[in-house]
Each structure stands twice: as structure tokens, then as C-alpha cells.
Amino acid sequence: MAADLVHLETLHRRLLWLACWTIHNANHLREKDDGDVKVGGHQASSASMAAIMTALYFHALRPEDRVAVKPHAGPVFHAIQYLMGNLPLEKLQNFRGYGGVQSYPSRTKDVDDVDFSTGSVGLGAAMPIFASLVQDYLQGHGYSAALGRMVALIGDAELDEGNIYEALQEGWKHDLRNVWWVIDYNRQSLDGVVREGLFHRIEAIFAGFGWRVVRLKYGVRQRAAFAEPGGDALRDWIDACPNSLYSALTFQGGAAWRKRLQVDIGEAGAVADLLARRSDAELASLMENLGGHCLQTLCDTFDGIADDRPTVFLAYTVKGWGTPLAGHKDNHAGLMTPAQMTAFQTAMAVPVGEEWNPMASVPDVAALQGFLARVPFFARGRRRLAAPALPCPTPVTLTERVLSTQAAFGRIMDEIARNGGPLADRVVTMSPDVTVSTNLGGWVNRRALFARAELGDTFRDERIPSTQKWAFSPQGQHIELGIAEMNLMLLLGAAGLAHALFGQRLIPVGTVYDPFVVRGLDALNYACYQDARFLLVGTPSGVSLAPEGGAHQSIGTPLIGMAQDGLAAFEPAFHDELSIILDWCFDYLQRDGEGKLDERTWLRDETGGSVYLRLSTRPLEQPLRRADPEFARGVIDGAYWLREPGPNADVVIAYQGAIAPEAIAAAGRIAEGRRDVGVLAVTSADRLNAGWSAARRARARGLATAASQVERLMDRLPRHCTLITVIDGHPATLSWLGAVAGHRTVPLGVEHFGQTGTIADLYAHFGIDTAAIVAAASRISPGRPLRLSA
Structure with missing residues (x-):
């Protein structure tokens, strides 16, 4: 472990340098066509995550694990991929430029192995919860998919997002496991400093949902100092120090630390001796040796988790750690000046002209390369998996003379469930507490509800008549969610990536009241941005839901269907149209072509995508059966x-x-x-x-x-x-x-x-x-x- 720590320390410094240099190059060195417009980047946010990501990617993670990287730590992620040979240099040099790596990790826009896109704050953090649920679903159905940890690396300010807590509650309902959240607790946000004592609330919330809470507050050097005479007083002072003061002193450096500590606790005695034994530089290093920057502490802590209980690590960090921006309240979107970067380059011992060399300043390149060759996380090569397409059943023909499209959808799904087959067995339905009222009841009666443990239908056991014959089992094919449309969209996204994440294809079908599509719109956009494949059914819709009033009538959702990229939107009037669309949809969800346009329609159908149906509860008299191929083609x-x-x-x-x-x-x-x-x-x-x-x-x-x-x-x-x-x-x-x-x-x-x-x-x-x-x-x-x- 001691030898590994030496390599990890080297990698930490390499990643910190490459991330900061990438951002500096984009803003100060690369030619720009639009004048002095700031390119941006987050050097301070990257610095606070560099040690955490080093410990995870090069020590703790395994190939089956999946990671959602904090958006503003994207440069560190890309530096990791570059260092491992998974990203061409020109992509890094063109960070935030046309054709370069994205500002935030993206499955669809970046060429390196991004597990989860994380550009929308809060959604990337929640996604691993639903990916873990999909893992459990696959295991329950006997599909070969190694159980891995679904990991979220998140900023403390992301915990302001409400969808975080909706996701935590849903995870608790489904007996969540195999999830790690690592919170970069740097106590700074975009415009200020995080409120005092927030960690108490964070820990209480996670503990309330059954998570293990691990606080990584002190690094090895701090813990050693606490064991010295006067160390207890130093620890008590650190624990009582306000966030803003800790940040300010960090920015000011060792002399400021000494002056303040001497005034508060170190005028004489053991504490004074403790301080006197350290130079200003050593004192600053000690005070910045928080748990989130100490590789030994991080590795030991991660190694100590051997079970599958969901775990949150509250990793104390300094925003901008190791850079001239460390601790300053304006550092979130701040950039090192050229003079600061020069000083930083000297401190990092990177020779001029070697800035992009992944092995610059590495004392023993061969030894480090040997270490990298043994890193488990990258051992299996490219991590984007695939699964074969499933054969689609023949279209379901309905004969009712008067029927709504919502009722027709329920009939078709029930018939698919009854007929069975490879595709029917891979369909997983889900709904935010509106399963019956969106006409999925028949499907669930035939295919049951999913849970990791068997749970019988009490009403059936007690012989109480009910149209809902619902029992829970690991083989069930419907996931019942609480009333949170964001969670529906996130689960659709996770299940719609099962082929790419776990090598097993699912056909996710989610139903929701159409007016409440907008409540999950951010997560819907996020799911489409990741190129997840799913069918979203919005029903009932429109003012045709007349008795319900304005709260339950959707007006703008057809425009959402038109505007949302990655989502083909349909609104059929008749059940024969719906049957044709669903038959096409099950094939379309599985396509993964190269994007060649169909020169008949000029649509990119070969690339595939997700589908949105806007359906109605209004019963309509149906036209006579139409078997004309031109009619079917026109419908699609x-x-x-x-x-x-x-x-x-x-x-x-x-x-x-x-x-x-x-x-x-x-x-x-x-x-x-x-x-x-x-x-x-x-x-x-x-x-x-x-x-x-x-x-x-x-x-x-x-x-x-x-x-x-x-x-x-x-x-x-x-x-x-x-x-x-x-x-x-x-x-x-x-x-x-x-x-x-x-x-x-x-x-x-x-x-x-x-x-x-x-x-x-x-x-x-x-x-x-x-x-x-x-x-x-x-x-x-x-x-x-x-x-x-x-």
C-alpha cells in the first residue's frame, strides 16, 4: 500500500495540473474567434475533487462500477481519460471548443467513457440510485449483469436541488443497495459560503433513509497532530471554526493561520509548541490536510466498506486546494491569471514545453505505467457495452368500435403480456402512482410488480375481491413509484441505458398524467441527452379531460414533444394508428445506426431514440379496418x-x-x-x-x-x-x-x-x-x- 500511495500521490498531482492547465489553455492561450468572451471552466471545483477521484478511479473502483462525476469536476475526469490513453490530446486541448470535450461530462458528446451525463445539477447525483435499481431488476430476472457500485460524486451545493430528496425516498422504498455518494464538502457555492452546520442536516437526512454516513474530516497529518500535546485544542478549534473563516485563512496562507491560531488557542503551552514546530508552509499544509484531500484516508475509508449498504461519504475539502485560488470566496468561476499559472507550474515542477505531457515531472515513468496497467477500473477496456436487438411481435389488432387511445394502449399492453415472447419479457413498466388510471392494470395483473423480496397480495390472501391482482416478486415487470415525476424520468433513463451500462436490453415503458410531464421535464431532457431508450406515455391529455379542470388538462405538451431532442412524439386518434405506432416504436427504441438520413422522409430513424405518446381518455368511434400499407406508412x-x-x-x-x-x-x-x-x-x-x-x-x-x-x-x-x-x-x-x-x-x-x-x-x-x-x-x-x- 505504501508503494501504491506514492503512485497515487503522483497521479493526484498530475490530474490537478492537467485539469487546471486544460482550463487555462482554453481561456488564455487558445485562439478565440469571439474576442475576449470567457470560455470558463472550474479550476477550483476541479481541485477540490482531484484527490477523491484519484483514490476512486485508481484504487477503489472495479470495472462493474459506474460513476456520475460532479459537473464542475469534468476537467479532472477528462484528465484521467487522457492519462489512461482513452482521450486524444486534441480533444483536451479543445476543451469547451467545437469538437472538444464538453464543459460537463456527456455520454453523447464526449468520446471518452462517461457513465452518466451530469450537466444538470442534482440529476447526475440521483441517477446512480435508479441505475442500482435497474441492476437489481436485471439480477432478479436472472440476466447476467455483474453487480457493481453505482457512485455519485457531487458538490455540497447540489444538495439544494429538491430532486435529490425525492430520489433518496424512492431508493428507501425499493431497499436500495450498492450506491455510494461522495460529497465534496468544500462549503462553498457559486455565490457564497455554505450555511454553517449543514453537515448535521446532511447526515441526519441520509441516516433517516437508512444510509451509512461516513465523515472524512481529518487527514493523516491532522490526526497525527491531534495526538500531540495541544492537539485536542487544535481539533476543537477546527471543529468550531466558521466555514467562511476557514476558507479565508486558507487563501491567506501559513502566516495568517499562525496569527489566528496564536490569538485563539496558542499563546503559550502545548499548542504554542505544536505551532512552533512547523514552518508557515507546513502549518498551511497541515490545516489544508482535510480528509477529502488525504489519499491514505480516502483509500482506507473506501476499503473499509465491504457490504452493499448505501453509503454517503462527507468528504471535507478546500475549494481550489493546491492552487492560488484555494479558499477565496470568488473562486467558483474564477480563473488563475497567467502570473498565477506560472507560479503554479513552478510549484508543480512541470517543465516549460511539457505542459501536455501526461508523464511530465514523474520521477519513475516505467513504475507508474506499470501501476496504471494494474488499475482494476480500466482493466476491461472500453466500458460502453451493447446488447442485441430483440425481435418485435406482430402488431396487436383491436376490434372495439368505440375506444379511447388510453384504453387501447392498455388493451395492447395486456395482449403483449398475454402473448409473451422475448420482447414482452424485457418490457419493464413504471408509473408514479397512476398505474391503474393510465391503463396499465391489465399488464400488471399478468406480469406482477417488481421487488427484491417476495411480498404477497394481502387482499387476495384474505379473499377480498379486487380487480388488482398485485403481488411483488423479483420476477415482476412493473416498478411502482411514488408521486414524483422526476423519479419516473430518471428511472426511464437508467432502464433505457441498461444495454450500454450492463449489457442487457430492457424496453422501459413509463406512464404519467400528461399535464405532469412538465413536472419531470428537466429529468426527461436529461434522459434524452444521455440517449436513453424508453417509451413515455402521457395520458390522459388535453382539455378533453374536461371534468378535471385546468389543473389536469395539458396544453403545451405537444410543443414539448416537438421541441425535445431524442424523442419522437405521436398523438394518434384511433386504435389502429396506435397499434402501428407501438409496433414501430419497439423497433425504433433498439436502433443504433450511424445517422444516415432516410431520403424518403429525411428523418434520422436509423439512429433510433425514445418515443412519447400523448393519449386521451375520450372514446371515439373507430374507422373501418385499414390495411393499406400507405396508410401505415403515413401514420409513422x-x-x-x-x-x-x-x-x-x-x-x-x-x-x-x-x-x-x-x-x-x-x-x-x-x-x-x-x-x-x-x-x-x-x-x-x-x-x-x-x-x-x-x-x-x-x-x-x-x-x-x-x-x-x-x-x-x-x-x-x-x-x-x-x-x-x-x-x-x-x-x-x-x-x-x-x-x-x-x-x-x-x-x-x-x-x-x-x-x-x-x-x-x-x-x-x-x-x-x-x-x-x-x-x-x-x-x-x-x-x-x-x-x-x-
Whole structure:
């Protein structure tokens, strides 16, 4: 261990230097096209984590472990990867530049092995909790996946994020294990100093949720000093010292430490002797020898945890440790000046011209390289795993004549559960306490709930009739969550990365009330940013949920579906459309192509992604069975003609979702006085819009024949034709259709919080009922644009 500590100390210094130099290069040395705009970086936040990450990556971690790195310690992570040969130098040199490593670790944008993206504060910290739950799920189902520790390296200021505590509670509910959180307790945040005594609250909260709490406050040298005569007084002074004063004295250095300690505790006696035996530099080193910077303390502590109980390490650190920025309250986004960097380079013994040399100033390169070759964490090479795609079952055909899309979803999932097969066995459903009301009850009755321990259905055992036959077992395929939509999105993200993290593919399906998608939107974006693969079902949706009032009616979610990268959004009206979409979805979730565009639609379908369905509780009369391949293709591409427009069409009605009956009825009434009226059934404004944008970009690159699905649909309309778009949601979802070929457009939709009433009441109130559509058409003169008067 003594020899290893020598190597670890060398690596600590190398990582600290490379992280700081990377940031310095980006801000002060690299040419910039935008003048003096600050590139940024976090030298102080990196410095406070350097020893912790050295002890973990080069000593404590194993290949099966996964780590979420504190966002502002990204430069240390990238320095580790560079030192291990997993990152090209040019990527590091272009830190925060185009094509370089990201400001914060990213699975999708960085080329080195990032386990969890951590750019959104708090979410990266919580993600390992849900990854551990996915590990347990895989083990319960007998899938080969070595159990590893899911580790979060987090800043103390991240504990201000509310999702942290939602995740802790969910972990407690599911008997969490194999999770480590290492808190960089440097007691400084972006704009100030962390409140005094916060550690008491932190420790109490984690202990309350059943975690082991380990405090790493003192380093080896401090503990040795405490054993000297007068050491007790020194320890008591450290424990009582306010955070801001400790930081200020750290910045001021050894002379300031001596002066203050002499005044407070060291005028005479044993403490005075303790101080006198140390130079100013040695005294400063002693006072900065906190547990989070002492490699021996860190390694011994990590080695001492041999079980799978969730553990939080409260590692006391100095923000900016080892740099000229150490302790200063402005150091969070502060940068070393060129003069400070020169002094730092001298202190780190890095020769001029050797700044990027990973082995600069290493006394025995061969010995260090031999040590690195034995580091367990990197022993298996690249850590991004893969899993084969699962065969998809044939589409489920429903025969009900009147049905809502939400009920159809439940029927299809129940049929998949009943039929079984490889894909059905890999589906894992989840919901934040709305399983039954989102129509997953049938699936759960067949497939049961997941828990690490068997738990029977008490009502069934007591012979009390219930439609819910729910028992818990390690083989269950539904994970019931508490009412926290952030946790749903995080679990979808973790399960949707099972193939990449654990080499086992899952098909995660999550259901949530559609208006509450926005409560988990940050975590949804985070899951998509990691390229996790899942199906999110938002249901019920829109003002069609009329009796529930504005609190339960979603307006803007169609726009979220269009805007969210990595998420293909659909809103079918009929169950045959939904069946086609789900069949396509199960394949789409598993694709991992190289990004070649489909030149028919100009969509990047080969890359795959996640899917969002906006479904409704409104029962609709279903059309006769439609087996035309062109119909199925149109459903997936985003739209098809429900009623073909004639060559002289003055009016075309385009609708999306549960508003279909109003659009169809209005077309019938309008056709009594007009010829050639068309009805465009939009199943995915998202995919229509994405294909249109991509085709325009292709034409700008010289591909003159590039045409998207929506352009082909609009091409058949005469220029004088007016589009009336209508949706049970924000009208901007479809209003852009007029821009495709220059058609005048009348967008109808919902822009304000809903009322309580019947569907007819609310549709009339918002002007999206049949009468409103007909009235809009009545203002259109045949062969001419819309009249704005009347």
C-alpha cells in the first residue's frame, strides 16, 4: 500500500495540473474567434475533487462500477481519460471548443467513457440510485449483469436541488443497495459560503433513509497532530471554526493561520509548541490536510466498506486546494491569471514545453505505467457495452368500435403480456402512482410488480375481491413509484441505458398524467441527452379531460414533444394508428445506426431514440379496418389523408389527436357547400416538422430533389387553399403547416388554462368544436384567401 500511495500521490498531482492547465489553455492561450468572451471552466471545483477521484478511479473502483462525476469536476475526469490513453490530446486541448470535450461530462458528446451525463445539477447525483435499481431488476430476472457500485460524486451545493430528496425516498422504498455518494464538502457555492452546520442536516437526512454516513474530516497529518500535546485544542478549534473563516485563512496562507491560531488557542503551552514546530508552509499544509484531500484516508475509508449498504461519504475539502485560488470566496468561476499559472507550474515542477505531457515531472515513468496497467477500473477496456436487438411481435389488432387511445394502449399492453415472447419479457413498466388510471392494470395483473423480496397480495390472501391482482416478486415487470415525476424520468433513463451500462436490453415503458410531464421535464431532457431508450406515455391529455379542470388538462405538451431532442412524439386518434405506432416504436427504441438520413422522409430513424405518446381518455368511434400499407406508412411518417382533397380544394382541415370527430364532422358540413374539401390526419406534428426542416437543409446543400412527407402532402393543394388546423392543445403545434407551401392558415387550439365542464362545453369555449371549424371555413371565399372581416 505504501508503494501504491506514492503512485497515487503522483497521479493526484498530475490530474490537478492537467485539469487546471486544460482550463487555462482554453481561456488564455487558445485562439478565440469571439474576442475576449470567457470560455470558463472550474479550476477550483476541479481541485477540490482531484484527490477523491484519484483514490476512486485508481484504487477503489472495479470495472462493474459506474460513476456520475460532479459537473464542475469534468476537467479532472477528462484528465484521467487522457492519462489512461482513452482521450486524444486534441480533444483536451479543445476543451469547451467545437469538437472538444464538453464543459460537463456527456455520454453523447464526449468520446471518452462517461457513465452518466451530469450537466444538470442534482440529476447526475440521483441517477446512480435508479441505475442500482435497474441492476437489481436485471439480477432478479436472472440476466447476467455483474453487480457493481453505482457512485455519485457531487458538490455540497447540489444538495439544494429538491430532486435529490425525492430520489433518496424512492431508493428507501425499493431497499436500495450498492450506491455510494461522495460529497465534496468544500462549503462553498457559486455565490457564497455554505450555511454553517449543514453537515448535521446532511447526515441526519441520509441516516433517516437508512444510509451509512461516513465523515472524512481529518487527514493523516491532522490526526497525527491531534495526538500531540495541544492537539485536542487544535481539533476543537477546527471543529468550531466558521466555514467562511476557514476558507479565508486558507487563501491567506501559513502566516495568517499562525496569527489566528496564536490569538485563539496558542499563546503559550502545548499548542504554542505544536505551532512552533512547523514552518508557515507546513502549518498551511497541515490545516489544508482535510480528509477529502488525504489519499491514505480516502483509500482506507473506501476499503473499509465491504457490504452493499448505501453509503454517503462527507468528504471535507478546500475549494481550489493546491492552487492560488484555494479558499477565496470568488473562486467558483474564477480563473488563475497567467502570473498565477506560472507560479503554479513552478510549484508543480512541470517543465516549460511539457505542459501536455501526461508523464511530465514523474520521477519513475516505467513504475507508474506499470501501476496504471494494474488499475482494476480500466482493466476491461472500453466500458460502453451493447446488447442485441430483440425481435418485435406482430402488431396487436383491436376490434372495439368505440375506444379511447388510453384504453387501447392498455388493451395492447395486456395482449403483449398475454402473448409473451422475448420482447414482452424485457418490457419493464413504471408509473408514479397512476398505474391503474393510465391503463396499465391489465399488464400488471399478468406480469406482477417488481421487488427484491417476495411480498404477497394481502387482499387476495384474505379473499377480498379486487380487480388488482398485485403481488411483488423479483420476477415482476412493473416498478411502482411514488408521486414524483422526476423519479419516473430518471428511472426511464437508467432502464433505457441498461444495454450500454450492463449489457442487457430492457424496453422501459413509463406512464404519467400528461399535464405532469412538465413536472419531470428537466429529468426527461436529461434522459434524452444521455440517449436513453424508453417509451413515455402521457395520458390522459388535453382539455378533453374536461371534468378535471385546468389543473389536469395539458396544453403545451405537444410543443414539448416537438421541441425535445431524442424523442419522437405521436398523438394518434384511433386504435389502429396506435397499434402501428407501438409496433414501430419497439423497433425504433433498439436502433443504433450511424445517422444516415432516410431520403424518403429525411428523418434520422436509423439512429433510433425514445418515443412519447400523448393519449386521451375520450372514446371515439373507430374507422373501418385499414390495411393499406400507405396508410401505415403515413401514420409513422406523421400524417395521411383521411379525406383526399380534390384539385380545386378551397379548404383543408388538419387535425391531431382526439379532436378527430369535430374535424371530420366539420368537413362533412363544409362539403355541403364546397367541393374537394380535404381532411389531413396528423399523427405526429413532431416528425412532420423534423422531416421538413431536414429536407430544407438538404436542399440548401444542393440536393434539389429532397422532399419531406409534409411537402408531398401539401404539394397537391392549390395555392389559394386555406388550411384550418385544430388540436386539443396549443395551436402552434400545427400552425406552421401553412409555411410549407405558402398556404393561408387558420390555427385553432387551446391557449389558456381550461375550465371544468363537459367536452362539448370546453370545445365550444375554446373554439375548437365543429361549429368553430365550420365558422372559420365560412369566412373563406371560394378560390380566394380567408376574409379577415366578418
